[in-house]
Amino acid sequence: MANIKSAKKRILVNETKAARNKAIKSKVKTAVKKVEAAVAEKNVDAAKEALKVAIVEATKAQSKGVYHKNTVARKVSRLTKAVNGIAE
Template sequence: MANIKSAKKRILVNETKAARNKAIKSKVKTCVKKVETAVAKKDATAAQDALKVAISEINKAGSKGVYHKNTCSRKIARLSKAVNEIA
């Protein structure tokens, strides 16, 4: 356990940031899963709609520093490719 005041503060701040990052990552994963299930069902319109939402959430996560920009690009590219193959 930390004894120094600044170290105690860092622990609290890190817990707060970890909780925020976890929530954002969970939201992104949910959106990605919705796109993948729509692609699996070969439902092009639902996949397109889900893709729009997923791209938005992935970009938000990237701008907040939860994901690296290349990771965001890779996720978006893979989802877009999957949706375009069924369209």
């Protein structure tokens, strides 16, 4: 355990940030799973709606610094490709 006051503060701040990041990542993962589930069922309308939500969640996570921009771009690209694959 830290003895210095500033180090104790950093521990508290880091715990808060970790909890926030975990919640944001969880939201993104849930949105992605919904898209993948709709694609697996070949439900085009549900997949397109879920894709819109997933893109918004992933972009928010990127803007908050939880995910790198290339990671978000890759996730969005793969999901879009999957949805377009069943839409044809």
